[in-house]
Amino acid sequence: MxxxxxxxxxxxxxxxxxxxxxxxxxxxxxxxxxxxxxxxxxxxxxxxxxxxxxxxxxxxxxxxxxxxxxxxxxxxxxxxxxxxxxxxxxxxxxxxxxxxxxxxxxxxxxxxxxxxxxxxxxxxxxxxxxxxxxxxxxxxxxxxxxxxxxHPCQGLADAMGYRKHLGEHLEGKTIVHQWGHGALARSHCSVQESMLICSRLGMNVRVAHPPGYELDQEVIDWTKQNCAENSAEFSVTNDPVEAYEDADIVYSRNWMSTDAYSGGEFHKEQEVEKAMQYTDWICDEEKMKLTNNGFFSHPMPVDRTHEVTDEVASGPRSIILDIxxxxxxxxxxxxxxxxxx
Amino acid sequence: MxxxxxxxxxxxxxxxxxxxxxxxxxxxxxxxxxxxxxxxxxxxxxxxxxxxxxxxxxxxxxxxxxxxxxxxxxxxxxxxxxxxxxxxxxxxxxxxxxxxxxxxxxxxxxxxxxxxxxxxxxxxxxxxxxxxxxxxxxxxxxxxxxxxxxHPCQGLADAMGYRKHLGEHLEGKTIVHQWGHGALARSHCSVQESMLICSRLGMNVRVAHPPGYELDQEVIDWTKQNCAENSAEFSVTNDPVEAYEDADIVYSRNWMSTDAYSGGEFHKEQEVEKAMQYTDWICDEEKMKLTNNGFFSHPMPVDRTHEVTDEVASGPRSIILDIxxxxxxxxxxxxxxxxxx
Amino acid sequence: MxxxxxxxxxxxxxxxxxxxxxxxxxxxxxxxxxxxxxxxxxxxxxxxxxxxxxxxxxxxxxxxxxxxxxxxxxxxxxxxxxxxxxxxxxxxxxxxxxxxxxxxxxxxxxxxxxxxxxxxxxxxxxxxxxxxxxxxxxxxxxxxxxxxxxHPCQGLADAMGYRKHLGEHLEGKTIVHQWGHGALARSHCSVQESMLICSRLGMNVRVAHPPGYELDQEVIDWTKQNCAENSAEFSVTNDPVEAYEDADIVYSRNWMSTDAYSGGEFHKEQEVEKAMQYTDWICDEEKMKLTNNGFFSHPMPVDRTHEVTDEVASGPRSIILDIxxxxxxxxxxxxxxxxxx
The missing domain is CATH 3.40.50.1370 (Aspartate/ornithine carbamoyltransferase)
Structure with a gap:
């Protein structure tokens, strides 16, 4: 080309x-x-x-x-x-x-x-x-x-990977972004970029996280609008399981809470302590069984045993290295x- | 070529x-x-x-x-x-x-x-x-x-800039090196190299600084000799304004005092504290008006609001990016x- | 080629x-x-x-x-x-x-x-x-x-240097690895690699160190086996002088003792303190005179005045820069x- x-x-x-x-x-x-x-x-x-x-x-x-x-x-x-x-x-x-x-x-x-x-x-x-x-x-x-x-380059890499594994036409496919517990207090950038680019390409976008881990409202609004323009669906839930149903891609990732910054400071330790309480919020084989034989996606580095089990991250449906x-x-x-x- | x-x-x-x-x-x-x-x-x-x-x-x-x-x-x-x-x-x-x-x-x-x-x-x-x-x-x-x-490469870059803006023949042009107050306690190298190369190329060299900020005596001696060999003039003053008169280039820069090192140590904090008292020592539009429609020169990074005002540093006579x-x-x-x- | x-x-x-x-x-x-x-x-x-x-x-x-x-x-x-x-x-x-x-x-x-x-x-x-x-x-x-x-690349560089200075056929030549005192608590890797590659190439391998500075037993066993396969000799001594006799290469180097790690920690200061007591363990002109007009070898950086005297390290038989x-x-x-x- x-x-x-x-x-x-x-x-x-x-x-x-x-x-x-x-x-x-x-x-x-x-x-x-x-x-x-x-x-x-x-x-x-x-x-x-x-x-x-x-x-x-x-x-x-x-x-x-x-x-x-x-x-x-x-x-x-x-x-x-x-x-x-x-x-x-x-x-x-x-x-x-x-x-x-x-x-x-x-x-x-x-x-x-x-x-x-x-x-x-x-x-x-x-x-x-x-x-x-x-x-x-x-x-x-x-x-x-x-x-x-x-994180635009991560979003592009994700989309390129989904095209490889789901086919060129992503319209109508479903991605779930699941918050994962973990010890790294990560930024919102990767998951927010994924929401935006996937919705631009016509995918149904789901987000699941515990209360207090809401994402950027403007990004949510743009994602909704992108979905509307592409006849796709958008949803947010606080349930760690239901969003997996029939998903084609599961994107599991920790991100920081809405309280991460205050007084001009980033409170990493407090964030890690809080996040580590949500031990149910992990992507595992049991949840993956609810999907449409879905692929596991993650922008890496992976915080294994927190965001995702070794079984899933190293399993046959993991496309993290391709991405x-x-x-x-x-x-x-x-x-x-x-x-x- | x-x-x-x-x-x-x-x-x-x-x-x-x-x-x-x-x-x-x-x-x-x-x-x-x-x-x-x-x-x-x-x-x-x-x-x-x-x-x-x-x-x-x-x-x-x-x-x-x-x-x-x-x-x-x-x-x-x-x-x-x-x-x-x-x-x-x-x-x-x-x-x-x-x-x-x-x-x-x-x-x-x-x-x-x-x-x-x-x-x-x-x-x-x-x-x-x-x-x-x-x-x-x-x-x-x-x-x-x-x-x-x-700092020989800085000196060469300066001279190349002056040739661009003042013409190939720098003989008889005037540069003033003005000490500026500031929070960075900088080395003497850039200003001393400028004195040497400008005098080699026939420019009149002026230096202005508060008492206690004297430069390397050997460099001063060499500069005088260079000036003498090229029919140029050399002067040093403790006045923050007079050296601007009819200058073609104003080079404003902080440098450390003669007390910066003692007992085998570099005393940065003490230097910053002392330098910050000299708030008159800044290159501003008012002083620039005394020059021969002079250009503003600086080896960067610029400590704006201390060494020079934003107005001058970002103004039309600033040649810092060219340099x-x-x-x-x-x-x-x-x-x-x-x-x- | x-x-x-x-x-x-x-x-x-x-x-x-x-x-x-x-x-x-x-x-x-x-x-x-x-x-x-x-x-x-x-x-x-x-x-x-x-x-x-x-x-x-x-x-x-x-x-x-x-x-x-x-x-x-x-x-x-x-x-x-x-x-x-x-x-x-x-x-x-x-x-x-x-x-x-x-x-x-x-x-x-x-x-x-x-x-x-x-x-x-x-x-x-x-x-x-x-x-x-x-x-x-x-x-x-x-x-x-x-x-x-x-440290395989160091071993290859050493051997290439010995071929240059002793000739292509290293069989029957003798190298002594002498522990040197010093303030750097170095790893065993360079000297152990040297023992292995020199014995593969048929050199007689000697090691000299104070008690408590024994090297990796498996490496010693491999070196012995390499020597046996190549009709070469292997020996270890605790005497700082005798191993120099008729050697073609003297390789002087500090390395850490068998107590360097304990409780999951590397005890650098304790190692340096211990090593610095062995002031006899230095490669100097007097010892070099016992050799077969031997060359001085070292993987650098050299800890001069501890591992080796300046006289030897900068002398005409030093091949450290070639290596x-x-x-x-x-x-x-x-x-x-x-x-x-």
Whole structure:
């Protein structure tokens, strides 16, 4: 599949909700072609001698690997910038402004990626504000590497995996996002992105979580609207079992409660303590039997024995490694379409 | 501009003062050509498959980005070595000697860069000693990534910017280096390098700072001598305003006082506290009006509202982003001339 | 020397003892060719656009440099993964399992390297177990970057150095591994790998250490067996001098005592305190005079004045820099043979 000039050229990606349905499908289709012809000359020169700036406020192994390799396989260089080396202005500390950091990045790189979440933020939503502030000053494309609200590359990788295992037409298929207990107090970004992209592609979207773990109301509203536009259904329940019924995909994942931030702080220990009480909230074989021979999905890293049993995570219906691999392909596709010349 | 065999081949750069005037101009002229033809085949193979070793005792985002990208754009690889991973001998700790570290680097890399300043040093001048000790054992070129005394790449980037905005002939133009208050207790290296290179290129050099912030006497002596050789003028004042008069370039920057080191320690907090008292020492629109419609220059990161107002830093006469971009070009030029085969 | 399809293709290397004698010699011979023709087209495309995943539980400058440059010189990319960025499951902490980490690496990289030793382990031997657990889940080759028991690349570099300085036929030559006092409480891996590879290549192997610094009994048994198969001799002594007699190579190195781990902890300070008492255990000119005009060998970094005097380490019979350089060549050779297509 030859790369053509795309409407994505020069375009940032903070969430797939900001893209058109056609752009989402274009990225996935190019990713599928890139997977088939991974080291084809068609792709290995797209970012030749170009540098992609990867800015990690929070560390991550998976995101770093997949983006740095994406840049490498497009012929370019992924430049890893670490939190420790930054001298950024914060509310408590003198340092460099986003205007200045972004202004220099425009001169150096072909694109920028930023990861910021959890303890690096004062309140939920601040990460999205920071990314949008960078984007105002950036002339090159900005892509979220996961922030408090969204994780567009994970959503694209998920959707690519569902297409592989459920077929190209996802319309009418059902995904359940089940909150899982666990010791990691994770962000909302992966599950919220999944709700948005799955509903864009016509899937019925279900969410199940204990009281107190409500997701972003605006994301719920967008998901409802996406479902309405695609004749799909949306539902939320507080029951750990009923949402599994006839589901095609089970997406089990811990996320933090609505009390996770207060007084400008992220309260990780309190979140873990609270979450660990809900021992029923785990994806296991028994619940999987209620599904339509469903697949198990998870953005990894998996918190095994909390979010999901080993039996399910390593079982024959688990597609987590396929989805992890897709991260590489969708990121290459997005980068080629937005940053390639 | 084709790269020719240069007297810089194999040559280290600890300060531009160690280079001839012709070598300084050669680097800048090659950098100007590289800016025009950034990804030309002329340059992208110069360090093909070569590794440039980047040794950061102190972290830095700008220097890391610009050198790692420089290596990439020359077809090579910039290898980032972090302070945490080093097991170097120090006065208090068993570890590897500079002789041994450098001896191995000679076998592996095409060149070496080192950054060392502030809290990594026992006293002012120690960083320069350490670089010169590395240089004694290195057979490949060594370039300073900023150390306590000098910052040659910043000086070259500054001069390249002044040529762009003031014209190729800088003789007779005037630059004022104004100390700024601020919360970062910065090193002397950038401003001292600027004094040296500007005076080499025939500019009148002015320095303004409060009492107690005197710069390196040897650098002052060299600057005077450079000025004398180029029919330029040199002056130092303790007045925060008068030096602006008719200046073509205003370079505002905080630097640490003469008391910053004592007892083998760098006293950052005490420095910040002292510096923050001098609230008059800021570059603002009012002072800029005294200049010859001067440009605002700064090596970044800028400590806005302390060293300079937002109005000036983001204003139409600010050339800080051009200069930051120049870091890439002058570094590529120096690396190509010194490390290319 | 053209690269041919090798029995090493797809093969991991946790210790050279797991390889055949022919495979060991193949790596060294390819490395010798790669040293002669370092940037030959024959080699610079072997891992083109491929990413090699470098996983450092413990930091290291030498290993990082030599592997990252090896990947670069083969046309690929060495991706440095740091301990701080990992969220791995441990006995005390929720996190990702080795099964999952390895499962994703299979999708992303052409090979994996891991370094794990000292304070990252609960007991001696645990590092080897962890590497073998990774290897069970990895489909791409795994190479040890040094772990508690073995350091195969160091052993290969040593042997390549001995061939250069003693001639291709090492049969009948004598190496003494002398424990040195020192302040670094080092692992057994380098010296144990040296014992194994030297005995495979027919050298007489001697070990000298104070009581309480006994090495791994299984490694001693293997070394004895290797010696028996190659008509070579093996001996252990507690005398700091006698083993030097007529030796061709003196390998001086500190290593931790048999009490270094207890209660799930690595007791570094106690080890250093104990080791520093044995001030007689240093390689010096006087002892070197007892040898057969022997060479001084060390895997670096050297703890000078403890393990060896400056006079010997920087003297004319020191081959430590040649051996450090060999790390690059043997690693390129192993990677090309095991990971190249």
């Amino acid at each position: 030859a790369l053509r000039k795309s409407s994505l050229n020069g375009k940032s990606m903070i969430t797939t909700q900001d893209l058109s349905r056609e752009e989402i499908l274009e990225i996935i289709q190019v990713a599928e072609a890139m997977q088939k012809h991974r080291f084809s000359d068609e792709y290995t020169g797209v970012l030749k001698h170009q540098s992609f700036l990867m800015f990690f406020y929070n560390p991550s192994v998976r995101t770093r690997q997949s983006f740095e390799i994406a840049a490498t396989e497009l012929g370019g260089h992924g430049l890893y910038l670490e939190p420790g080396g930054m001298r950024l202005k914060t509310k408590d500390r003198a340092g460099e402004t986003i205007e200045d950091v972004a202004g220099v990045m425009n001169r150096y790189g072909c694109g920028v990626g930023i990861r910021i979440l959890e303890g690096k933020l004062d309140y939920y939503g601040r990460g999205d504000e920071i990314l949008r502030e960078y984007d105002r000053y950036l002339k090159v494309p900005l892509v979220s590497f996961a922030h408090d609200r969204f 992890a691999e897709n991260r590489l392909h969708v990121q290459k596709a997005y980068m080629a379409l937005s940053m390639g010349s | 084709a790269l020719r065999k240069s007297s810089l081949n194999g040559k280290s750069m600890i300060t531009t003062q160690d280079l001839s005037r012709e070598e300084i101009l050669e680097i800048i002229q090659v950098a100007e050509a590289m800016q025009k033809h950034r990804f030309s085949d002329e340059y992208t193979g110069v360090l093909k498959h070569q590794s440039f070793l980047m040794f950061f005792y102190n972290p830095s985002v700008r220097t890391r980005q610009s050198f790692e990208i420089a290596a990439t754009e020359l077809g090579g690889h910039g290898l980032y070595l972090e302070p945490g991973g080093m097991r170097l001998k120090t006065k208090d700790r068993a570890g590897e000697t500079i002789e041994d570290v450098a001896g191995v680097m000679n076998r592996y890399g095409c060149g070496v860069g080192i950054r060392i300043l502030e809290g990594k040093l026992d006293y002012y001048g120690r960083g320069d000693e350490i670089l010169r000790e590395y240089d004694r054992y290195l057979k490949v070129p060594l370039v300073s990534f900023a150390h306590d005394r000098f 930051a971009e120049n870091r890439l070009h002058v570094q590529k030029a120096y690396m190509a001339l010194s490390m290319g085969s | 053209a690269l041919r399809k090798s029995s090493l293709n797809g093969k991991s290397m946790i210790t050279t003892q797991d390889l055949s004698r022919e495979e060991i010699l193949e790596i060294i011979q390819v490395a010798e060719a790669m040293q002669k023709h370092r940037f030959s087209d024959e080699y610079t495309g072997v891992l083109k656009h491929q990413s090699f995943l470098m996983f450092f539980y413990n930091p290291s400058v030498r290993t990082r440099q030599s592997f990252e440059i090896a990947a670069t010189e083969l046309g690929g990319h060495g991706l440095y993964l740091e301990p701080g960025g990992m969220r791995l499951k441990t006995k005390d902490r929720a996190g990702e399992t080795i099964e999952d980490v390895a499962g994703v690496m299979n999708r992303y990289g052409c090979g994996v390297g891991i370094r794990i030793l000292e304070g990252k382990l609960d007991y001696y031997g645990r590092g080897d177990e962890i590497l073998r657990e990774y290897d069970r889940y990895l489909k791409v080759p795994l190479v040890s970057f040094a772990h508690d028991r073995f 450090a350089e060999n790390r690059l060549h043997v690693q390129k050779a192993y990677m090309a043979l095991s990971m190249g297509s």
